[in-house]
Amino acid sequence: EIVLTQSPGTLSLSPGVRATLSCRASQSVDTSYLAWYQLKPGQAPRLLIYGTFSRASGIPDRFSGSGSGTDFSLRISRLEPEDVAVYYCHQYRTSPYTFGQGTKLEI
Amino acid sequence: QVQLQESGPRLVKSSETLSLTCAVSGYSISNGYYWAWVRHTPGKGLEWIGSVYHSGDTYYNPSLKSRVTISADTSKNQFSLKLKSVTAADTAVYYCATLTSFYSFFDYWGQGALVTVSS
Numbered sequence: 001e002i003v004l005t006q007s008p009g010t011l012s013l014s015p016g017v018r019a020t021l022s023c024r025a026s027q028s029v030d031t032s033y034l035a036w037y038q039l040k041p042g043q044a045p046r047l048l049i050y051g052t053f054s055r056a057s058g059i060p061d062r063f064s065g066s067g068s069g070t071d072f073s074l075r076i077s078r079l080e081p082e083d084v085a086v087y088y089c090h091q092y093r094t095s096p097y098t099f100g101q102g103t104k105l106e107i
Numbered sequence: 108q109v110q111l112q113e114s115g116p117r118l119v120k121s122s123e124t125l126s127l128t129c130a131v132s133g134y135s136i137s138n139g140y141y142w143a144w145v146r147h148t149p150g151k152g153l154e155w156i157g158s159v160y161h162s163g164d165t166y167y168n169p170s171l172k173s174r175v176t177i178s179a180d181t182s183k184n185q186f187s188l189k190l191k192s193v194t195a196a197d198t199a200v201y202y203c204a205t206l207t208s209f210y211s212f213f214d215y216w217g218q219g220a221l222v223t224v225s226s
Contacts, residue, residue: 001169035212039147044202044216056214088153092210096168099153 002026002091006100013107019076021103023089028069033093036065036074039102040085048087049074079107109134111203111217119197121226125190129203129217130183137161137181141206143213144177144188146199154199158206159186166209193224 003026013019023034031052037045047056049065052072062077076083084107089100115127129142136142143158157167159177167175171190179186190197200221204213 033210037153037213039153044218045145045147045153045204045213046216047212047214050212050214086152090153090212092206092212095166095209096170097155099155101152 001096002029002094002098004089004091004098004100006087006089006103008103009101010104010106013079013105015079015081015107017079019079019083019105021074021076021087021089021105023067023072023074023100025070025072025091029072029091030093031068033091034065034067034072035090035092036063037088037090037099038085039088045088076105081107083107109205109215111205111215113201113203113217113220115220115222117220117222119193119222119224121194121224122192125188125193125197125201125222125224127188127201127203127220127222128185129187130185131205132184134205135181136179136184136186141166141209141211142177142179142186143204143206145202145204145213145216147202147219148199156188156190156201158209195224195226198222198224 034052036049086102110132141158144156176189200219202219203217205215
């Protein structure tokens, strides 16, 4: 099983700045198989990024993904109050599919 | 656009079986895709439970495999989850979701169903 470790656990930032969320895998993950989701209370998870770099439909370009091998990142520029959520990375190259433990973003 | 809606009892007694159904609209499950269950707990985050293909082929997370059954009913365009011998650790928000292929991200999700296991 591929273990994904996210850091930091909680990120507290001010509106307008950029957030960088990290996801480290216990073994190499092909960039085609790494995604990021946003989860807000009472809502369904929202796909943000897939294939490490590709934004899902309707996702603003403030959200961007990068990385390779075992280290991946999600960047959110120009933070807005609506970005408050927990963000999860997800690998879907190897079964069982796994998720990181999440990074809580506070603004 | 695919829409998913979970239904089922929200309170289950310890040692009994949790049962949820996901109604699918906007797409016929017999046309393909994989149909999955994922749960979320504050302590463990998101956890993939398992998936079913329209053919009935199933794939489970080894950590839950001994207790899980996922099935698809193409005539009703829905799929179901059964988790037996539940404990308090199974208290979670259960989401149904879809994947376009076996090695794919989850692109459509239901709103989620909070299921509480009581003693």
